[in-house]
Amino acid sequence: MEAQLKERLDAFLRGKGLRRTEQRERILKAVFSKDEHFTADELCDRVRRSDSGISRATVYRTLALLVEAELLREIDLGDQHTTYDPNFLEKPSHNHLVCIDCGKVIEFEDAHIDTLNDCVTRRLGFRAVKQSLRIEATCEQLRKRGRCPNLIAARLTGRRLRRKR
Amino acid sequence: MEAQLKERLDAFLRGKGLRRTEQRERILKAVFSKDEHFTADELCDRVRRSDSGISRATVYRTLALLVEAELLREIDLGDQHTTYDPNFLEKPSHNHLVCIDCGKVIEFEDAHIDTLNDCVTRRLGFRAVKQSLRIEATCEQLRKRGRCPNLIAARLTGRRLRRKR
DNA sequence: GTTATTGCAAATGATTTGCACAAGG
DNA sequence: CCTTGTGCAAATCATTTGCAATAAC
Numbered sequence: 001m002e003a004q005l006k007e008r009l010d011a012f013l014r015g016k017g018l019r020r021t022e023q024r025e026r027i028l029k030a031v032f033s034k035d036e037h038f039t040a041d042e043l044c045d046r047v048r049r050s051d052s053g054i055s056r057a058t059v060y061r062t063l064a065l066l067v068e069a070e071l072l073r074e075i076d077l078g079d080q081h082t083t084y085d086p087n088f089l090e091k092p093s094h095n096h097l098v099c100i101d102c103g104k105v106i107e108f109e110d111a112h113i114d115t116l117n118d119c120v121t122r123r124l125g126f127r128a129v130k131q132s133l134r135i136e137a138t139c140e141q142l143r144k145r146g147r148c149p150n151l152i153a154a155r156l157t158g159r160r161l162r163r164k165r
Numbered sequence: 166m167e168a169q170l171k172e173r174l175d176a177f178l179r180g181k182g183l184r185r186t187e188q189r190e191r192i193l194k195a196v197f198s199k200d201e202h203f204t205a206d207e208l209c210d211r212v213r214r215s216d217s218g219i220s221r222a223t224v225y226r227t228l229a230l231l232v233e234a235e236l237l238r239e240i241d242l243g244d245q246h247t248t249y250d251p252n253f254l255e256k257p258s259h260n261h262l263v264c265i266d267c268g269k270v271i272e273f274e275d276a277h278i279d280t281l282n283d284c285v286t287r288r289l290g291f292r293a294v295k296q297s298l299r300i301e302a303t304c305e306q307l308r309k310r311g312r313c314p315n316l317i318a319a320r321l322t323g324r325r326l327r328r329k330r
Numbered sequence: 331g332t333t334a335t336t337g338c339a340a341a342t343g344a345t346t347t348g349c350a351c352a353a354g355g
Numbered sequence: 356c357c358t359t360g361t362g363c364a365a366a367t368c369a370t371t372t373g374c375a376a377t378a379a380c
Contacts, residue, residue, distance in 0.1 A: 017358095017359090018359075018360090019353085019354050019355075019358090019359060019360065020354075020355095021353080021354075021359090021360065021361085023360080023361070024360090039344095040344080040345080041344080054361085054362090055361065055362045055363070056345090056362090057345090057346080057347085057361075057362065057363080058360080058361055058362075060344095060345065060346075061346090061360085061361085076241055080343080080344070080370095081343090081344060081345090082344085082345090097286060097289060097291060099291060100294060106289055108285065108289065110281075110285050112281055113278075113281055113282070113285065116275075116277055116278055116281060117278070117298065117300055120273065120275050120278065120300075121262060121300055121302050124262060124271060124273065125304075125305050126262060126264060126300075126302035126303060126304060126305055127302055127303050127305060128300050128301070128302045129265060129301045129302055129303055130300075130301050131298065131299065131300040131301065132298075132299050133282065133296065133297075133298045133299075134296065134297050134298075134299075135282055135285075135286055135291075135293050135295075135296040136293070136294045136295050136296065137286050137291035137292055137293045137294055138291060138292050138294055139290075139291060140290050140291055140292060182333095182334085183334070183335090184333090184334055184335070184378085184379050184380075185379075185380095186334090186335065186336085186378080186379075187378095188335080188336070189335095204369090205369080205370080206369080219336090219337090220336065220337045220338070221337090221370090222336075222337065222338080222339095222370090222371080222372080223335080223336060223337075225369095225370065225371075226335085226336090226371090245345095245368080245369070246368090246369060246370090247369085247370090
């Protein structure tokens with residue numbers, strides 16, 4: 001899987017007359033080292049943690065490249081920075097449920113939702129290309145049991161959902 | 166309707182011990198002078214066009230107030246600035262269809278979509294608070310007839326959809 | 331008179347860019 | 356070699372904020 005990603009990137013670079021560099025490979029590896037959402041800044045940390053640092057500028061530039069190569073997708077969780085989703089080759093749809101209590105973000109798919117949206121779009125005279133659903137919700141666990149396993153982690157990472165800053 | 170909005174704002178201000186100022190009233194009027202989406206910057210222009218200018222800072226501050234008072238809603242169309250939606254008191258749902266050809270943004274509702282999303286959310290153990298659906302689509306009119314009435318207007322306003330800047 | 335509000339200009343924070351140097355092919 | 360890539364620091368750009376002057380109540 002790892003090698004496959006590398007091959008896809010290489011093919012993309014070749015096709016565009018771009019070069020294979022150590023930085024790009026190192027960023028690719030960092031991007032897919034977990035299959036969680038991340039921000040550019042989080043990725044910078046992850047990359048920097050490995051021996052030599054890569055400049056923030058290069059990280060941003062490579063991220064744009066990976067998006068263009070369709071290895072990565074940009075998503076918008078409603079806060080101030082762009083989030084990247086490394087885990088979408090397997091998941092065609094990109095619906096997000098964001099918990100306003102604990103900050104947890106759940107990615108889910110639902111064929112019914114896709115179908116329905118396609119219908120509505122056609123009815124309006126368009127043809128759907130891609131769709132993203134964002135649901136803000138509250139944590140049942142927190143309400144019912146008075147606690148939620150994700151709450152602490154969310155607080156620690158300072159991940160907020162509203163644009164309240 | 167106009168007076169009703171003013172009353173709602175006043176009630177909100179009173180409840181919070183805040184003050185009624187000319188700026189706030191003037192911004193309120195500008196906000197609801199059209200029922201189209203707008204950005205903070207567009208609103209600044211609209212306000213400035215009337216005689217005396219109001220500082221950008223005040224516009225931003227008042228916008229935040231109106232959102233808090235639930236007279237206005239923030240939406241995210243996927244570009245770099247926050248968009249405000251003055252037209253949601255009548256429209257409970259906020260689903261957007263964005264045409265990647267002509268830039269047109271259509272706001273629509275669909276009870277089926279709402280219901281379905283609520284089901285999915287519950288199944289995941291959460292309770293939906295609000296949801297927004299964004300569908301990127303292509304213009305049937307452009308494909309079939311080779312032209313689209315919105316295309317020119319969209320180009321003129323420079324309204325782009327991708328984060329390409 | 332207090333306390334909230336405004337306008338200005340400076341600060342912020344994520345992202346981008348110009349440029350000189352380094353490195354792929 | 357020639358062109359693309361990198362790192363740095365400076366530049367953007369929307370938005371926020373500190374502060375002194377001003378206006379509600």
